Amino acid sequence: xxxxxxxxxxxxxxxxxxxxxxxxxxxxxxxxxxxxxxxxxxxxxxxxxxxxxxxxxxxxxxxxxxxxxxxxxxxxxxxxxxxxxxxxxxxxxxxxxxxxxxxxxxxxxxxxxxxxxxxxxxxxxxxxxxxxxxxxxxxxxxxxxxxxxxxxxxxxxxxxxxx
Numbered sequence: 001x002x003x004x005x006x007x008x009x010x011x012x013x014x015x016x017x018x019x020x021x022x023x024x025x026x027x028x029x030x031x032x033x034x035x036x037x038x039x040x041x042x043x044x045x046x047x048x049x050x051x052x053x054x055x056x057x058x059x060x061x062x063x064x065x066x067x068x069x070x071x072x073x074x075x076x077x078x079x080x081x082x083x084x085x086x087x088x089x090x091x092x093x094x095x096x097x098x099x100x101x102x103x104x105x106x107x108x109x110x111x112x113x114x115x116x117x118x119x120x121x122x123x124x125x126x127x128x129x130x131x132x133x134x135x136x137x138x139x140x141x142x143x144x145x146x147x148x149x150x151x152x153x154x155x156x157x158x159x160x161x162x163x
Contacts, residue, residue: 006075017061022140027047031044094142094145095146101139
C-alpha cells in the first residue's frame with residue numbers, strides 16, 4: 001500500500017468519487033430538497049436523470065469514496081500518529097477538520113438509510129438529511145482547499161524535476 005502507484009490510484013479514485021458525490025449531493029439538494037420537487041415525482045428529470053437515478057449515483061459514489069478513504073487513511077496512518085503523538089493538532093487543523101467533516105458526513109449520511117430500513121421514512125430521516133447536506137457543504141470547502149494545497153505541492157515537485 002505504500003507504493004506511489006497505489007497511492008496515486010487511490011488519490012485519483014478519491015478525486016473522481018468526491019466529484020461525483022458532490023455533484024449528485026448538490027443536485028439532490030437544489031432539485032429535490034430545496035426546490036420543493038416531490039421525491040415521488042418520477043416525471044421530474046434533472047440533466048436527464050430522475051430522483052432515483054441521482055440517489056443511486058450518490059449512493060454508489062459515496063460507497064466507493066468510503067472504501068477508498070479507508071485505504072487512504074491506512075496509507076497515511078503514520079502521518080496521523082505523528083500529529084497526535086507530537087501534538088501538532090493546531091498546525092494540521094485543516095486536515096483534521098477535513099477528516100472530522102468526512103466522518104460526520106458519513107454518519108449523517110448512513111443514519112437515514114438505517115432509520116428508513118428499520119422504521120420507514122419519517123421526519124427524523126428528513127432532519128438528519130438536512131444536517132448531512134449542511135455538513136457536506138462544509139466538507140466540500142475543506143476538500144477544495146485540501147486539493148488546492150496538494151496540487152500546489154505536486155506542481156512544485158514537477159517544477160523541481162524539470163530543473
